[in-house]
Amino acid sequence: MNIAEIKKEFPIFNNKVQNNDLVYLDSANSAQKPKAVIDRVYDFYTKEFSNVGRSVHYLAVAATNLYENTRASVQKYINANDKNEIVFTKGATEAINLIANTFGQKHLNDGDEVLITELEHHSNYVPWHFLRKSKKINIEFAEVNKDGEVTLESIEKKINSKTKIIGVTHLSNVTGAILPIKDIVSLAHSKGIPVLVDGCQGAPHLKLDMQDLDCDFYAISGHKMYGPTGIGILYAKKKWLEDLPPYQGGGGMISEVKKSGISYGELPNKYEAGTMATAQVIAFNESIKFLEKIGIKNIEKHEKELLNYALEILRKNNSINIVGNPAKKGGVISFTVEGIHPHDVATILDEDGVAIRAGHHCCQILHEKLGLSATARASFGVYNTKDDIDLLNESLNKCKKIFNLK
Amino acid sequence: MNLKELYQEIILDHGKNPRNLRKTENFNKDAKGNNPLCGDKVHIYLKLNENKKVEDISFEGQGCAISMASASIMTDLVKGKEEFEVKEIVSDFLDMIKEKDELNNDILHDDEKTKLMCLSGVKNYPMRVKCATLSWHTLTSAINNSQEEINTESN
Numbered sequence: 349m350n351i352a353e354i355k356k357e358f359p360i361f362n363n364k365v366q367n368n369d370l371v372y373l374d375s376a377n378s379a380q381k382p383k384a385v386i387d388r389v390y391d392f393y394t395k396e397f398s399n400v401g402r403s404v405h406y407l408a409v410a411a412t413n414l415y416e417n418t419r420a421s422v423q424k425y426i427n428a429n430d431k432n433e434i435v436f437t438k439g440a441t442e443a444i445n446l447i448a449n450t451f452g453q454k455h456l457n458d459g460d461e462v463l464i465t466e467l468e469h470h471s472n473y474v475p476w477h478f479l480r481k482s483k484k485i486n487i488e489f490a491e492v493n494k495d496g497e498v499t500l501e502s503i504e505k506k507i508n509s510k511t512k513i514i515g516v517t518h519l520s521n522v523t524g525a526i527l528p529i530k531d532i533v534s535l536a537h538s539k540g541i542p543v544l545v546d547g548c549q550g551a552p553h554l555k556l557d558m559q560d561l562d563c564d565f566y567a568i569s570g571h572k573m574y575g576p577t578g579i580g581i582l583y584a585k586k587k588w589l590e591d592l593p594p595y596q597g598g599g600g601m602i603s604e605v606k607k608s609g610i611s612y613g614e615l616p617n618k619y620e621a622g623t624m625a626t627a628q629v630i631a632f633n634e635s636i637k638f639l640e641k642i643g644i645k646n647i648e649k650h651e652k653e654l655l656n657y658a659l660e661i662l663r664k665n666n667s668i669n670i671v672g673n674p675a676k677k678g679g680v681i682s683f684t685v686e687g688i689h690p691h692d693v694a695t696i697l698d699e700d701g702v703a704i705r706a707g708h709h710c711c712q713i714l715h716e717k718l719g720l721s722a723t724a725r726a727s728f729g730v731y732n733t734k735d736d737i738d739l740l741n742e743s744l745n746k747c748k749k750i751f752n753l754k
Numbered sequence: 755m756n757l758k759e760l761y762q763e764i765i766l767d768h769g770k771n772p773r774n775l776r777k778t779e780n781f782n783k784d785a786k787g788n789n790p791l792c793g794d795k796v797h798i799y800l801k802l803n804e805n806k807k808v809e810d811i812s813f814e815g816q817g818c819a820i821s822m823a824s825a826s827i828m829t830d831l832v833k834g835k836e837e838f839e840v841k842e843i844v845s846d847f848l849d850m851i852k853e854k855d856e857l858n859n860d861i862l863h864d865d866e867k868t869k870l871m872c873l874s875g876v877k878n879y880p881m882r883v884k885c886a887t888l889s890w891h892t893l894t895s896a897i898n899n900s901q902e903e904i905n906t907e908s909n
Contacts, residue, residue, distance in 0.1 A: 687770075688819070689817065689818035691820075692818045695757075708792070712793065722792055750757060750761050
């Protein structure tokens with residue numbers, strides 16, 4: 349696989365950022381977009397725009413087909429059993445809120461427990477937190493170990509008869525730990541507990557097979573998969589989508605509306621109220637095609653090579669402390685630089701065109717556990733090269749000079 | 755060039771060895787500030803005497819070089835000032851960081867103004883302005899005794 353050629357597909361790298369070539373190491377936050385995706389948004393609005401699923405005119409029918417084509421592509425890409433198990437949302441956050449809200453309404457009662465982990469992004473904690481008040485549920489946290497992992501054992505330790513649902517990340521956006529989802533699901537199912545997987549970081553970097561993972565829910569963020577913003581995917585087993593109540597009410601999700609009562613639409617319409625992010629959904633099909641063209645195995649291999657190279661280089665740098673050391677790790681490295689706050693590091697790197705993230709990465713629970721208020725984070729995408737890592741390291745050395753540190 | 759303006763010696767010095775980083779005994783006003791985007795936190799303690807003069811001011815917290823230096827310089831400059839003077843210095847500083855080229859108050863001496871102007875480098879870094887202003891907004895909250903935690907993301 350030729351990274352130079354792949355990188356050429358991303359127009360953002362043709363432009364200078366503050367007179368520098370862009371070294372983009374913030375893909376865990378959001379990935380850059382290939383030209384095909386950008387063009388698809390433009391073309392749809394220019395030549396094909398219409399709302400979907402309502403009118404009978406030519407453009408409406410064509411747009412509906414394009415919209416549904418993406419659903420079919422996603423189903424195939426994640427190997428879901430049924431096309432109607434794919435629900436479009438505005439992002440992974442909405443996907444998780446949808447489940448926390450509807451599952452909470454129907455299946456959680458006072459004293460029930462939701463088990464999540466200390467690695468979770470705020471988006472897989474806050475939606476459950478809402479239920480603490482409305483349902484008086486408790487939230488338990490499976491502990492992270494010193495390597496920044498959550499093991500099957502730490503999950504098992506927190507499961508009890510009150511545990512009604514488990515929410516876990518596929519790949520930590522801070523330590524990069526890849527969780528043993530299949531084992532967690534199998535353990536949970538043996539106790540009759542459904543599992544929701546936050547797949548924000550997993551989906552762009554790992555092979556996805558819903559039937560093999562057997563999880564009940566899987567939340568995906570489109571913009572992290574080289575797709576447009578404003579689109580996410582909720583994968584949910586059909587039995588759950590049929591069982592759970594609707595999330596939002598409005599046009600498109602109904603079957604019949606009378607003054608005396610309302611019946612709801614069939615799947616997947618039941619969960620897609622109002623006009624959806626049509627252009628983004630249609631353009632997201634190009635992101636899937638882009639990923640399929642390269643092949644997820646090749647992407648995994650490339651990112652693993654980058655990760656190993658970056659770890660090797662950064663570990664040689666005495667002033668850098670890498671957060672966590674998981675046995676199975678994706679292309680995310682969080683670190684601190686001795687004597688310099690992560691925000692200062694990020695500002696200095698930015699001057700060289702090196703874009704990283706600094707802060708708590710929406711994981712305050714984990715940072716508190718680590719005893720850190722903030723970390724710096726470099727994360728990789730398919731377009732990154734070893735040169736990018738070298739430039740990161742050079743820039744990190746510059747930080748020390750600016751701060752007069754040895 | 756910009757980076758050198760941002761990270762001047764005085765900022766690095768105050769960032770590394772912040773003055774008044776402690777808790778005032780018998781403080782009579784205090785307030786907490788929080789920047790949820792980056793997790794920076796500051797707690798300002800103020801002791802005003804019966805003539806409404808700042809007898810002591812201190813802070814606890816953690817943050818980047820800019821936010822620590824800003825809190826450090828601020829506490830140094832307002833110590834010994836009267837409450838109304840502190841308010842004027844705060845508002846002058848915030849105006850300068852937002853839009854004005856210089857400080858206009860008649861309270862600070864020229865050398866004090868020069869020290870404070872070292873923070874003006876953040877103007878070129880809009881994302882970092884909040885780092886510089888957090889402790890100042892928190893001081894205002896402490897003076898007003900509003901008991902409201904300053905949050906850089908709420909308006």
